[in-house]
Amino acid sequence: MSQFLQQIVNGLSLGSIYALIALGYTMVYGIIRLINFAHGDIYMVGAFVGYFAFRAGLPLPLVFFLAMAVPALFGLTIEFFAYRPLRKRNAPRIAALITAIGMSLFLENLGILIFSPDPRPFPRVFTNEPIYFAGGVTISIPQILTLAFTSVLMISLTLFIRFTRTGKAMRAVSQDAEAAQLMGVNIDRIISVTFVIGSALAGAAGVMVGILIPRIEPLMGIMPGLKAFVAAVIGGIGVIPGAMLGGMLMGMAETLVTAFISSTWRDAIAFGLLIVILLIKPSGIFGSSSRTKV
Amino acid sequence: MLTVENLHVYYGAIHAIQGISFSVRQGEIVTLIGANGAGKSTILKTISGLLQPREGKILLEGEEISTLAPHQIVARGISQVPEGRRVFPELSVLENLELGAYQRKGKEHLKELEWVFELFPRLEERKNQPAGTLSGGEQQMLAIGRGLMAKPRLLLLDEPSMGLAPLLVKEIFAIIQEINAAGTTILLVEQNAHMALSIAQTGYVLETGEIVLSGSAAELVRNEEVRKAYLGL
Numbered sequence: 147m148s149q150f151l152q153q154i155v156n157g158l159s160l161g162s163i164y165a166l167i168a169l170g171y172t173m174v175y176g177i178i179r180l181i182n183f184a185h186g187d188i189y190m191v192g193a194f195v196g197y198f199a200f201r202a203g204l205p206l207p208l209v210f211f212l213a214m215a216v217p218a219l220f221g222l223t224i225e226f227f228a229y230r231p232l233r234k235r236n237a238p239r240i241a242a243l244i245t246a247i248g249m250s251l252f253l254e255n256l257g258i259l260i261f262s263p264d265p266r267p268f269p270r271v272f273t274n275e276p277i278y279f280a281g282g283v284t285i286s287i288p289q290i291l292t293l294a295f296t297s298v299l300m301i302s303l304t305l306f307i308r309f310t311r312t313g314k315a316m317r318a319v320s321q322d323a324e325a326a327q328l329m330g331v332n333i334d335r336i337i338s339v340t341f342v343i344g345s346a347l348a349g350a351a352g353v354m355v356g357i358l359i360p361r362i363e364p365l366m367g368i369m370p371g372l373k374a375f376v377a378a379v380i381g382g383i384g385v386i387p388g389a390m391l392g393g394m395l396m397g398m399a400e401t402l403v404t405a406f407i408s409s410t411w412r413d414a415i416a417f418g419l420l421i422v423i424l425l426i427k428p429s430g431i432f433g434s435s436s437r438t439k440v
Numbered sequence: 441m442l443t444v445e446n447l448h449v450y451y452g453a454i455h456a457i458q459g460i461s462f463s464v465r466q467g468e469i470v471t472l473i474g475a476n477g478a479g480k481s482t483i484l485k486t487i488s489g490l491l492q493p494r495e496g497k498i499l500l501e502g503e504e505i506s507t508l509a510p511h512q513i514v515a516r517g518i519s520q521v522p523e524g525r526r527v528f529p530e531l532s533v534l535e536n537l538e539l540g541a542y543q544r545k546g547k548e549h550l551k552e553l554e555w556v557f558e559l560f561p562r563l564e565e566r567k568n569q570p571a572g573t574l575s576g577g578e579q580q581m582l583a584i585g586r587g588l589m590a591k592p593r594l595l596l597l598d599e600p601s602m603g604l605a606p607l608l609v610k611e612i613f614a615i616i617q618e619i620n621a622a623g624t625t626i627l628l629v630e631q632n633a634h635m636a637l638s639i640a641q642t643g644y645v646l647e648t649g650e651i652v653l654s655g656s657a658a659e660l661v662r663n664e665e666v667r668k669a670y671l672g673l
Binding site (some may be wrong): 311314315317318321322324326327328329330331332333367 | 488489490491508510511514515519520522527528529530533537538539542543565586590
């Protein structure tokens with residue numbers, strides 16, 4: 147039993163990472179119907195910014211700020227130079243998708259060129275000394291930090307989307323972009339804001355992964371990016387609470403399979419989960435199939 | 441107030457609007473009538489900046505606006521109530537109205553909100569309900585109310601009668617007159633020529649992307665061709 151509870155704790159902290167990345171996928175999809183495949187690499191950028199910021203001896207809040215701000219700038223730039231010109235020319239969606247894959251390869255290879263392909267140890271900022279709970283369950287400081295900060299980010303995001311003027315405009319654009327423009331919403335600005343928020347969340351995930359699993363490399367974004375995308379689809383792509391839940395489920399499934407079945411089966415089962423959920427509910431857990439997107 | 445000169449609009453290779461000119465004077469209700477596919481909605485979309493004309497000019501009080509983005513056109517005082525209502529289904533009625541006032545600062549829009557609730561008391565009763573759960577007539581009221589929230593000088597209405605019961609159409613048209621009487625100029629696009637000409641001062645008849653007839657609404661109602669083709673008389 148305590149072994150099971152232990153894995154739940156581990157699953158939640160891994161799931162937080164997936165959830166944060168999944169949010170960026172789902173928000174961008176909700177606004178412009180694009181799967182931004184470069185998103186996993188934005189998370190890598192966050193990890194590297196965190197790495198250098200810690201090595202420079204910056205205080206923790208500043209490290210997090212930079213590890214969110216720099217990826218946000220990357221997201222903003224990529225949208226502006228790669229996706230926006232296509233949109234202005236009414237390019238078919240497949241062109242944008244291929245551009246996204248190209249952007250992803252570009253960032254990965256740029257990372258290899260600048261940082262070399264070798265993994266490097268992330269600076270050990272916190273002791274990994276476990277803290278004991280009742281029943282022999284342990285939790286480490288990096289895990290507590292991850293869970294706490296993820297919760298703060300998710301709650302802030304939810305409040306932002308729900309109550310601010312920009313948040314309402316984002317919801318309006320995702321429901322009917324043309325009508326939102328007729329209300330005077332500057333759609334380009336809303337798209338930029340979406341990329342900034344999504345990329346900042348991925349950046350935060352990147353630095354937290356560096357702290358949790360202290361090893362980073364330029365290709366580290368590929369698998370988590372893919373799994374977070376799957377998480378977003380499981381939750382219902384375009385639906386924000388769906389990405390949160392999907393990410394948590396993904397992290398949990400992966401941890402439990404590794405602990406109780408076999409680590410070789412980890413990814414197979416995680417993706418099997420996707421297939422099963424989509425067979426039962428093709429639009430994802432929170433997705434509504436009835437809604438037709440214009 | 442609004443002058444459209446020699447407008448040409450294309451959808452890909454289709455020449456949807458073929459050299460249209462018309463004008464709307466301050467304080468008027470002007471209507472564009474015509475059958476489905478005549479290009480009425482295309483004209484409104486072009487005025488709102490959703491489509492770019494290939495040729496021609498759109499002047500708002502002398503200023504060329506055809507190159508501006510939709511949000512800049514809203515900022516200049518032109519709002520559109522689009523065809524098919526297009527309310528945001530998962531947003532509440534109140535949130536839909538607030539989006540109508542998206543560009544206004546602080547609490548400026550509260551006066552309009554009060555007015556919209558006066559025009560359409562049913563919207564106030566349902567203000568916390570998702571807009572997608574409203575009936576067709578209520579959604580049309582919401583769409584019009586949402587258009588008013590920006591406090592436009594010129595309101596573009598695209599087929600407000602579509603899909604509504606005759607009694608409801610009468611009610612909506614009475615409110616359009618009331619909005620006009622309160623000082624908003626109106627450009628009304630309608631298939632229901634009878635209702636449109638009954639409240640408008642000026643009318644233009646559109647056929648496959650061209651204006652074939654124009655004149656005062658009273659003249660058009662008496663015109664033999666209009667009576668046959670659009671009024672079924």
